[in-house]
Amino acid sequence: MASSYNAGRPLPLVVSVKERTETGPRFELDAEVLKQMMDLDKLSSAKVAVISVTGAFRTGKSFLLNFFLRYLRALSRGDTRDWILSEDQLDDGFHWRSGIERDTTGILIWSEPFFIRKPDGQEVAVLLMDTQGAFDHQSTQRDCATIFGFSTLLSSVQIFNISQNIQETDLQHLRLFVEFASMARESKDKKVLQHLWFLTRDWQNSHEHDYGSTGGQEYLDKVLACDSRKPKENQELRLGIKRYFERASCCLLPHPGKAVAAKDFRGEIHRLDPEFVDEMEKFIPVIASPQALVVKKVNGTELPGKELFKFFDIYFEAFKNGKMPTPRNIFDATVEMANITAAQGARQMFEDSLDPDLHDDEFFDILEVLKQQSLEYFLSNCMQPESAATKKTLEKLQEEIQGLLDNKKFVRRLQSRTLSADRKNQQLQHEIGRLQLQNMDVLQQMENMEENFRRTEEEIRRQSVSKDEMDRLLQDLSMQHLADKMKIQADSEKLVGKVNQLAEMNSQLKNQLSVRQQEAQRSFERREQLRQSEVAELQSRISQLESRKPKRSCVLM
Incomplete structure (x- = not known):
């Protein structure tokens, strides 16, 4: 059963705030969910591939991710032959439904990573993310941009799910990231945006471009082509997409068939259009197979899970108010x-x-x-x-x-070995005390930083500036505060780690000293027993010699 390999479930990582205020946050990062993911031992140290699906609401993002679940479960079992026909259902993963109402709210993350070994031997933890649908009557443009922006920055592969055709408005969603990436380019830093897939669903022009990634790439090349008839800013956007993403690709998919609209449809493969199933069977491994997995990188450095979750915190700080940074x-x-x-x-x-x-x-x-x-x-x-x-x-x-x-x-x-045990113990105690005082100083820095943050925040709120300017200043302050807090917490953790290490050494030293004292005592007792035994034996021999001497008789005259 698949559950023996990954019995996970979707968890709400980012949720919309129910009681919104004009100045308060519009989204919340679920701290319990984030902690649950961070506490997974293997995930903390493993390099991570993050596959995210985003796009307009009711275009089948959750439905698509369940195909990834099916493939990764088969891969975890070690046999991907006929994976698309496996017994796993498409309704036991990310929840989806047909209709006109959105199903996913915020950002969901699959609770259990899939640990996949790449051909070079590196084990990679694969995380799947599902996003809230955009452009529905419950979400503002700011909300949609927030979810899209947050997921794009955190993913190593972002699948932009689009219906029928790539529109100019679809490309405009990428403008922020192109401008952001251009700063890294100008500063000669490495690329910060990774793989972008335009997944065009319900493609109706297969007579012009074939279904699949080959036809999709031809179509994308045409969409991203620059010519003088397009406005200059649109030309620059297209150049930026091609230049700043490590890779921009496209796949064209046919309609899955009428069955997906039926109320009783639960993801049964045999009810889907065969051509859709064939194309999906080819598409999923292009992204999720061991040789195709893309590890999340920042500035060219692959991130382990522990570092990735720090980026979750810092980027969320930029987006939580629903105002695009x-x-x-x-x-x-x-x-x-x-x-x-x-x-x-x-x-x-x-x-x-x-x-x-x-x-x-x-x-x-x-x-x-x-x-x-x-x-x-x-x-x-x-x-x-x-x-x-x-x-x-x-x-x-x-x-x-x-x-x-x-x-x-x-x-x-x-x-x-030249240092006495007592001297070692004295030096250890002195060093432990020094580190503990240093950690107290770090904790005091944390208190001072929090006080400065509150004071600066109050000063900003008293300034006579526009609301947009105040939001920007508060946003900058919050992001800097979070980064500083992470640094101080890391310093404290390192100092505590050193203290624990030395305390363990001190404990071992005391144990060694105790063992040596016990051994010395036992050695003394053995020598004393031996000495007493030798004395007793000597006394016995003397007694024997005394007994063998002839007795002198006394002659009375």
Whole structure:
């Protein structure tokens, strides 16, 4: 059964706020759902591929994602032959229904990732995201843009689900991201937008372009072609889509058949149009097969789950009010998070590259080499290396790497046999106390930051500026506050980790000292027993010798 491989369910990651105010948030990021995903051990460390489907309401996004579920379940079982005819139903995954009312609200994420091994041996966690339908009577244009924008920034593959034809209004949804990506391009950073698929459903012009991805690419090339008859801004948009996405593709699908509109339809494959089934069977592996999976990257760096969820937080801060952030807002947030990720990668590189079996002289020499290599890693993977913010991050990283280096030296010296156990214990206690005081300072920084945030927020609200300008200032402040909060929390976690490490060493040292004392006591007792045994034996021999001496007789005269 499929449930033995992935018994997941759709979880509401982003939900619309029921009681909206003019200035309050329009969407909420479900903290419990985010925590549930972050607590999945393998997901935290694994590289992640995020497949998202977005587009107009009632165009079959949830229906489409259930085909991905069917394929990934078969892939997890190790046999994708005839996967589309498997016993899995299309109604046991993301909920969908026919009709004119929307079914999905906000953004849903499948609760269980699929762990797929790529041909190069890398295991990738595949996450599926479903989005609220756009352009219905319950959603504003701002709401639609928010959901579309948030999912596009977080996905490694964004499937833009479109009915019948790609319209100019469909392309306009991508303008924000093209402008955002152009900033990264101008700053010589790597591409920040990955794979974009235009999935054109109910294609009616198969006589011009065949169904499938080949005909779809021909059609997309025609749509994105630039000529003098198009307005200049539309030409620039088309050039941007081709230039700034790692890949832009299109697939043309026929109508699935009349059965999907029936009230009793539950996703039975045999009731769908055979031509639709054939094309879907070819399309899904183009995106989800092991060799085709696209890992989520930021500035060229592949993200593990733990880092990806930090981007969930920072990007959501930009979109939660339902007001589209400026390309500069998104770019600054991306730079901030990309540099945090690069710094984390540099620290991890320093930690992972150490060989504990090296002799002391080699060990101390290699530390300096690894320090330099880690800093070079950061400079190769950061964004905006010449900016003041990035230079500040580099300075902080240099301090942290030096701290790691000093800590490694300290631990290695504690392992020396020339240092007495009492002396080791004293040094450990001193270092633990120093780190605990340092962590108290970090926590105080957090309190000060929160107080400064509240004070600055109040000052902004008292300013005589337009509502749009105030919203922009508050948005910038919130995003910076969240990024700073993440940094301080990370600092505190690292310090607590060091304290725990040294406390464990101290505990082991005490145990070793106790064992040695017990061994010394047992050794003393054995020697004492041996000595007493030897004394007793000597006394016994003396007694025997005494007994063998002839007795002298006394002669009375």
